[in-house]
Amino acid sequence: xxxxxxxxxxxxxxxxxxxxxxxxxxxxxxxxxxxxxxxxxxxxxxxxxxxxxxxxxxxxxxxxxxxxxxxxxxxxxxxxxxxxxxxxxxxxxxxxxxxxxxxxxxxxxxxxxxxxxxxxxxxxxxxxxxxxxxxxxxxxxxx
Numbered sequence: 001x002x003x004x005x006x007x008x009x010x011x012x013x014x015x016x017x018x019x020x021x022x023x024x025x026x027x028x029x030x031x032x033x034x035x036x037x038x039x040x041x042x043x044x045x046x047x048x049x050x051x052x053x054x055x056x057x058x059x060x061x062x063x064x065x066x067x068x069x070x071x072x073x074x075x076x077x078x079x080x081x082x083x084x085x086x087x088x089x090x091x092x093x094x095x096x097x098x099x100x101x102x103x104x105x106x107x108x109x110x111x112x113x114x115x116x117x118x119x120x121x122x123x124x125x126x127x128x129x130x131x132x133x134x135x136x137x138x139x140x141x142x143x
């Protein structure tokens with residue numbers, strides 16, 4: 001059956017839909033009640049559990065690596081700060097003097113990787129070393 005055209009170019013009436021048989025395959029209003037649920041096999045359950053645990057393990061391994069990297073970076077900087085502090089204390093600062101000096105003047109050489117600034121402060125004979133890291137972290141070594 002072809003559609004006939006009218007004078008204004010509109011399509012003519014559409015043919016009626018064929019009647020549905022009594023054993024229709026139409027989806028009922030709630031398909032979960034009429035269809036049997038699929039069984040999850042033990043193999044699928046094992047794979048799902050293994051994937052979950054691997055994702056969880058990967059997450060904690062990543063956090064651990066991040067913490068280890070920051071600790072390693074901090075260890076080098078703390079060792080550098082201790083050596084600068086010991087160099088200042090070896091000069092026996094006067095308990096009557098207070099001053100601030102850069103670490104490069106006390107211990108020549110480059111700063112450890114990740115450090116942006118290092119200052120030594122002597123306040124009434126007490127020595128403290130202030131370190132500034134990339135990213136805004138700071139560390140103060142004093143006694």
